[in-house]
Amino acid sequence: MTLEGRFDGDVVIVGGDARQRFYDSRGYGYPRSGNEIALAPVEAAHLLYREDLGAVVDEPGGGERLSFRSLLASSPRPDFGVQFLVYADVRSRGLYLSPAASPWLSSGTAVPDAADFAVFPRGKGPQDGVIQYALRVVGERTTVPARSLLSAGEPAADALAVVDEESEITYFEVGVPTIEGTSATALPTDVEADLLADRVICWDPPRTLYERTFYGQPLEGRTYERPTLQCSLLEAAYLAQAGALSLSASAVIARGRDVEGERFDRRLAVYTALREAGVVPKTGYKFGADFRTYADVDDVEDLGHSELLIRVVPHDHVFEPRDLALDVRLAHGVRKRLVFALVDADGEIEWVSLERLTP
Amino acid sequence: MTLEGRFDGDVVIVGGDARQRFYDSRGYGYPRSGNEIALAPVEAAHLLYREDLGAVVDEPGGGERLSFRSLLASSPRPDFGVQFLVYADVRSRGLYLSPAASPWLSSGTAVPDAADFAVFPRGKGPQDGVIQYALRVVGERTTVPARSLLSAGEPAADALAVVDEESEITYFEVGVPTIEGTSATALPTDVEADLLADRVICWDPPRTLYERTFYGQPLEGRTYERPTLQCSLLEAAYLAQAGALSLSASAVIARGRDVEGERFDRRLAVYTALREAGVVPKTGYKFGADFRTYADVDDVEDLGHSELLIRVVPHDHVFEPRDLALDVRLAHGVRKRLVFALVDADGEIEWVSLERLTP
Numbered sequence: 001m002t003l004e005g006r007f008d009g010d011v012v013i014v015g016g017d018a019r020q021r022f023y024d025s026r027g028y029g030y031p032r033s034g035n036e037i038a039l040a041p042v043e044a045a046h047l048l049y050r051e052d053l054g055a056v057v058d059e060p061g062g063g064e065r066l067s068f069r070s071l072l073a074s075s076p077r078p079d080f081g082v083q084f085l086v087y088a089d090v091r092s093r094g095l096y097l098s099p100a101a102s103p104w105l106s107s108g109t110a111v112p113d114a115a116d117f118a119v120f121p122r123g124k125g126p127q128d129g130v131i132q133y134a135l136r137v138v139g140e141r142t143t144v145p146a147r148s149l150l151s152a153g154e155p156a157a158d159a160l161a162v163v164d165e166e167s168e169i170t171y172f173e174v175g176v177p178t179i180e181g182t183s184a185t186a187l188p189t190d191v192e193a194d195l196l197a198d199r200v201i202c203w204d205p206p207r208t209l210y211e212r213t214f215y216g217q218p219l220e221g222r223t224y225e226r227p228t229l230q231c232s233l234l235e236a237a238y239l240a241q242a243g244a245l246s247l248s249a250s251a252v253i254a255r256g257r258d259v260e261g262e263r264f265d266r267r268l269a270v271y272t273a274l275r276e277a278g279v280v281p282k283t284g285y286k287f288g289a290d291f292r293t294y295a296d297v298d299d300v301e302d303l304g305h306s307e308l309l310i311r312v313v314p315h316d317h318v319f320e321p322r323d324l325a326l327d328v329r330l331a332h333g334v335r336k337r338l339v340f341a342l343v344d345a346d347g348e349i350e351w352v353s354l355e356r357l358t359p
Numbered sequence: 360m361t362l363e364g365r366f367d368g369d370v371v372i373v374g375g376d377a378r379q380r381f382y383d384s385r386g387y388g389y390p391r392s393g394n395e396i397a398l399a400p401v402e403a404a405h406l407l408y409r410e411d412l413g414a415v416v417d418e419p420g421g422g423e424r425l426s427f428r429s430l431l432a433s434s435p436r437p438d439f440g441v442q443f444l445v446y447a448d449v450r451s452r453g454l455y456l457s458p459a460a461s462p463w464l465s466s467g468t469a470v471p472d473a474a475d476f477a478v479f480p481r482g483k484g485p486q487d488g489v490i491q492y493a494l495r496v497v498g499e500r501t502t503v504p505a506r507s508l509l510s511a512g513e514p515a516a517d518a519l520a521v522v523d524e525e526s527e528i529t530y531f532e533v534g535v536p537t538i539e540g541t542s543a544t545a546l547p548t549d550v551e552a553d554l555l556a557d558r559v560i561c562w563d564p565p566r567t568l569y570e571r572t573f574y575g576q577p578l579e580g581r582t583y584e585r586p587t588l589q590c591s592l593l594e595a596a597y598l599a600q601a602g603a604l605s606l607s608a609s610a611v612i613a614r615g616r617d618v619e620g621e622r623f624d625r626r627l628a629v630y631t632a633l634r635e636a637g638v639v640p641k642t643g644y645k646f647g648a649d650f651r652t653y654a655d656v657d658d659v660e661d662l663g664h665s666e667l668l669i670r671v672v673p674h675d676h677v678f679e680p681r682d683l684a685l686d687v688r689l690a691h692g693v694r695k696r697l698v699f700a701l702v703d704a705d706g707e708i709e710w711v712s713l714e715r716l717t718p
Contacts, residue, residue: 072555
């Protein structure tokens with residue numbers, strides 16, 4: 001016999017053998033009195049779509065019998081379509097999931113506020129008290145405030161599901177990276193340097209400035225006796241503040257602000273935090289990022305692969321999902337982890353990483 | 360004997376055996392009276408840097424003897440540093456180049472206005488009357504107006520050299536692509552469809568709508584009898600205009616404008632131009648573009664690789680060099696050609712492509 005559901009407030013109630021067929025064996029809904037279960041509309045839509053439910057009766061709406069098509073078209077939630085697409089996609093991967101809220105989740109199962117769904121480990125369901133990901137659904141045109149990725153220094157949801165305009169879904173894992181390294185830090189003093197339009201040239205610095213601590217690029221390329229170093233304004237500002245150059249740090253910083261405005265201060269705050277954590281930042285320009293980083297530089301002849309791509313954004317920055325997808329794809333393509341550095345007006349930094357995920 | 364030069368207006372004059380040593384055998388400068396040659400400051404800087412010139416005497420400046428360092432630091436051009444870096448980099452690759460202007464180039468050698476340097480084919484020089492690339496130099500912080508890439512429908516320069524903040528250089532070739540294909544075009548009429556928040560669902564369309572003409576994505580995934588198709592608003596607007604859907608085209612277009620503003624009209628103009636050229640556009644979202652395109656779709660089971668990534672921009676768009684680098688890197692990484700579609704207020708489109716280049 002094909003079961004039917006009925007709306008009761010925000011949930012859909014199903015009786016008969018629904019508890020056994022849908023809840024116990026396949027993780028839909030939560031038990032109510034007797035054998036009844038309550039379903040979120042997205043769960044009911046999935047059962048309609050699979051033809052496990054015959055219809056949902058909209059009692060508050062005058063008793064209309066809703067099909068999958070009419071339920072989808074009549075939902076008051078503008079994001080019901082993308083919520084359904086993600087729910088169905090996770091189910092199609094053989095995983096169970098539920099709304100990230102009680103009473104769907106057993107008491108004591110903590111989920112972050114920003115999550116839409118709790119995805120359970122393979123073979124587990126809502127009864128088991130353990131979740132694999134707290135998943136947040138992002139439509140192609142939903143903007144994502146940078147701060148919303150974090151909550152008190154932890155990820156506000158473990159994962160994002162971004163739905164594009166043709167309804168394909170990309171999943172991202174959200175993390176908080178540890179920024180630390182063991183790179184060499186000893187600096188020279190008062191190296192002769194000239195401030196050009198948007199770079200600094202260091203004349204005849206000790207070889208270690210390039211070879212051990214990896215500042216600048218030799219103007220001569222790979223063959224030099226003592227390198228003439230071209231430094232970026234960020235490198236030069238940091239070096240000048242440390243007394244390593246003959247230039248005034250304030251002149252370099254003023255030039256930096258001339259060419260890139262407040263962004264220079266944000267980038268210098270992040271550059272400084274990385275250097276002070278023993279990590280070497282170099283330009284990430286070719287990768288569309290502010291920095292690529294090397295955690296353990298002892299000798300530029302033996303650099304290894306840079307580990308992180310860092311993008312510096314103001315703490316009130318709002319991402320377009322398209323740009324998130326782009327940055328993560330680029331980082332993935334070059335085998336690096338993408339990290340956003342969120343910088344507030346005082347130069348305080350929060351770090352958050354995004355990586356591609358296959359549920 | 361080490362030669363010296365002297366400034367004469369904007370050029371540096373060198374006598375002695377300079378014509379034979381620098382012009383005839385290595386393509387620097389252009390001949391003046393007798394054995395003298397005239398060098399652009401960037402050429403003189405390169406000869407100073409290589410220690411082929413001992414100094415340049417700044418006669419208008421009171422007779423100061425300029426070294427490489429003082430010439431670099433005293434140039435009135437704020438972009439002299441990046442011009443020098445590109446000049447030196449091309450030379451280090453074993454190619455000759457000169458300023459893209461007469462009298463450096465022999466009369467009758469046409470170069471586009473936007474070019475800074477004429478790069479000669481390997482083994483050739485300024486005397487040979489043939490150039491490999493007309494090269495435009497772009498500093499990391501120089502913005503690039505989209506229209507400046509074209510001049511009367513042709514590339515305004517054959518190639519761009521983009522210098523990043525650590526003085527690394529990336530080269531891009533500029534082209535004008537031909538947009539044409541042979542994809543199937545026959546459409547059904549009056550397919551039942553619902554307009555949801557930002558997509559359209561087509562109920563029970565003929566299988567050919569998806570399988571031959573590649574509109575939409577089946578809600579059912581890969582296994583369906585007749586697919587329920589989710590279409591993007593662009594696909595639905597085009598289909599509705601062609602009478603293929605039961606929806607009003609103006610309602611779909613109004614929804615498109617609601618969700619993405621004028622950008623929707625630009626994207627629909629490009630979508631329409633592609634479809635009318637026999638090319639199938641699908642979303643390029645995962646690649647950070649508006650569309651990926653397939654020129655010859657006959658059956659979705661046998662799609663092949665999409666050829667182009669298309670980014671739609673208003674004709675007065677101004678690129679950041681960083682974003683150009685990012686887009687080209689992404690396209691290159693997925694073996695597609697990057698094409699910008701520049702759309703003016705009347706919906707007229709100019710196409711321009713960018714590809715990575717190794718000189």
